[in-house]
Amino acid sequence: MGRGRTKVYFDGGCRPNPGPVEVAVVVRGQVHVFDDLGHGTNSDAEWLALIRALELVQAQAIADAELIGDALEVVRQANAALAAGQAAPGHAQAFLTLAAAVRPARVRWIKRAQNLAGIALVARHPR
Numbered sequence: 001m002g003r004g005r006t007k008v009y010f011d012g013g014c015r016p017n018p019g020p021v022e023v024a025v026v027v028r029g030q031v032h033v034f035d036d037l038g039h040g041t042n043s044d045a046e047w048l049a050l051i052r053a054l055e056l057v058q059a060q061a062i063a064d065a066e067l068i069g070d071a072l073e074v075v076r077q078a079n080a081a082l083a084a085g086q087a088a089p090g091h092a093q094a095f096l097t098l099a100a101a102v103r104p105a106r107v108r109w110i111k112r113a114q115n116l117a118g119i120a121l122v123a124r125h126p127r
Helices: 042-059 072-084 091-099 116-123
Strands: 006-014 019-027 030-034 065-069 106-109
Touching (some): 006 042
Antiparallel strands (some): 006 019
């Protein structure tokens, strides 16, 4: 019996919004945090998280990755770009260009409470 897809969780945010961008990606239980991505909006942060997730998938030679995030609009736009083979300039185009090398098996939305990358980001900012 073969292994299933590798689940790769991504999330991004800014504190405040707009502000410094931070993203997290969880691959095989390992948390990767990137907080040197400049300033932007929460939308920028979500896109950068998705892009970082795909970069990590490619760096680790994961052939059948499922990219999972809680930003519904980013997930929808990424899937539309993959389906059409074209995207508007900016983050979506950067993602599509990167996906040309190794295409993710799936980009999927989940609830925020289920997103391991989001949980990792929240843990960095205790209340």
